[in-house]
Amino acid sequence: MxxxxxxxxxxxxxxxxxxxxxxxxxxxxxxxxxxxxxxxxxxxxxxxxxxxxxxxxxxxxxxxxxxxxxxxxxxxxxxxSRKTRGADPKLFIKDLWFEQVPVRIYQPKAPSANQRRGVLFFHGGGWVFGSLETHDKLCRYMARESDSVVVSVGYRLAPEHKYPAAYEDCLDATVHFMKNTEHYGVDPASVIVCGDSAGGNLAAAVSQTLAGRSDLPRLRAQILIYPGLQALDFNLPSYQQNQGVPLLFRECAAFYVLQYLNGNASNLEEVLEGSHISMDIKLNYMKWVNPDNIPKKFKVRGYKPHVLLDCPTDVYETVRRYCEPNLCPLLAEDAVVQQLPETFILTCEYDVLRDDGLLYKKRLEDNGVQVTWYHLEDGFHGIINPFDNDWLSFSSGKKGLDNIRNFLKSL
Missing domain, CATH: 1.10.20 (Histone, subunit A)
Structure with missing residues (x-):
């Protein structure tokens, strides 16, 4: 004993x-x-x-x-993936499959005289992490507080499933839902795509693809929460200023894109220094991916112009798909951008992805798209996620989420 x-x-x-x-x-x-x-x-x-x-x-x-x-x-x-919550007194929650894609649907229990809006939600996590569980609380909140039907999409993850797997899953789930909105009491003219971080990237890519579809209703809006929208320049002001700010380091941002694109990060150094894209392609996209398009007030914390480097042929061959708009929505042609729906963009000052959002905001506005922009002056990447944790939530994140809710309710 x-x-x-x-x-x-x-x-x-x-x-x-x-x-x-x-x-x-x-x-x-x-x-x-x-x-x-x-x-x-x-x-x-x-x-x-x-x-x-x-x-x-x-x-x-x-x-x-x-x-x-x-x-x-x-x-x-x-x-x-561990489940944290059970039933919700105000929501019907059900796991289904749209085609081959797992989804979780959140439907308000309260009766409604009119058809509700529908929100397709794509979770963040760098295309490598995240699941229906990680954003379950956020989706419940959006469904309850905006009286919307929310569909969370469990797309395939990298590096096992490389680009364009995640994009294709999100697109397939969205199209399926738009063709079957009557089954969920949703107005087909009130469908919104929404996502945070990598999910914001996917929402922007899906929105662009659907902009030219004549066989489906037009999307009502897109909501992009600190989205990553380009992989040409990891030396923009926000990448320099916030390279060591949690919860997303500059090196991690490049690492995740490479995992999504190639399933490995063998060209990480070239991507970070900017020698992964040929000079002629860089110059072609300078009209859109350019630090000169970032307002001066966002450079006061310091910015050193980066010297353009040319790209070895073997490196470019491994990352040449970086220029596809389905991976980098910021690179879409004006003809596509002009067709995009009303947009909400949330950016955070202390986020490496801040300038992706600012550059896309400018592109949308230059092409006549209505944009609602909310900037968290003291925010950082991922600040919204722990919104309902009594100990680990952030007051600024709650303000950002309130603005997203208000935007949804205004549609």
Missing amino acids: AAAFTLLVLFLAAFVAGFILLVLGAINFDISNSDIPPGVNQPVKLRIVHVILISRAVVQGKILENLGICSQVSFVRYMQ
Whole structure:
């Protein structure tokens, strides 16, 4: 009995020691790699969130991968896939398949005299992470607070499923829904696509594809929440200013795009320095992807013009699809952009993807598209996601979400 008790004490001591080392390792990683500017909303809380994410993804996942138990990516996805909530008193929630794509539908229970609006939601996560579970609370909120039918799309993830798999799944699910809106009490003229981060990229790409379809009703609107919209220039002002700001580092942004495009990050250095695209192509798209198109007030925190570098042929061959609008919606032709529906764009000051949103805003407005823009002056990438966590939510993120809700209700 005494021996068993001793073993238990030793086990608990080892567990506590391991946990402490885990936390200390995550804190050290955060301090060594992140740079949180003074203007960020609730910076201490951001560090805590970042340390939690590092503990789970970088430390725990890497340990399990080194032990041969599972890959780091698999571990993070497993942790994200755990269900956190059951039934909702105000919503009917059901998991279905649209064609070959898993979806989760949120329908308000309250009767409605009129057909409701429908929202196709594409989750973020760099095309590598994210699921129906990670954005479940957000979709519930949108359905309840805007009295809309929300369809969350569980598209295929990279690197197992490379571009254009995620885009094709989102497009297929959207088309299926638009052809069957009567089954869900949705007005076919009031369908909106929406997404955050990589999901914003997918929403923009789907919206562009559907803009020229005559066999479907026109989309009512698109909602792009800190979207990533181009992969030509990772040295725009926002990438330079916010390269070490959690929750999305500059290097990670490029890494995720490469995972989506090629299933690996073998050309990461070339992408970061800008030598992955040939000079003639860069010059062709300079009219749209250009720091000169960013208002001066967004450069006051510092910006150093980047020297244009030419691209080795072998590198370009591996990333040449970077110029396809379905991957980089910012590169779509004017004829397509002119047909896009009313748009809501949310950007954050301390986000590497800020300038993607600003450049797209300008393109839309230059082509006569109505844009509602909301900028979180103290926001950072991913600030909306923990909106309903009592301890880890951010006041600025709640303001951003309120504006999204208000925009939806105005449609």
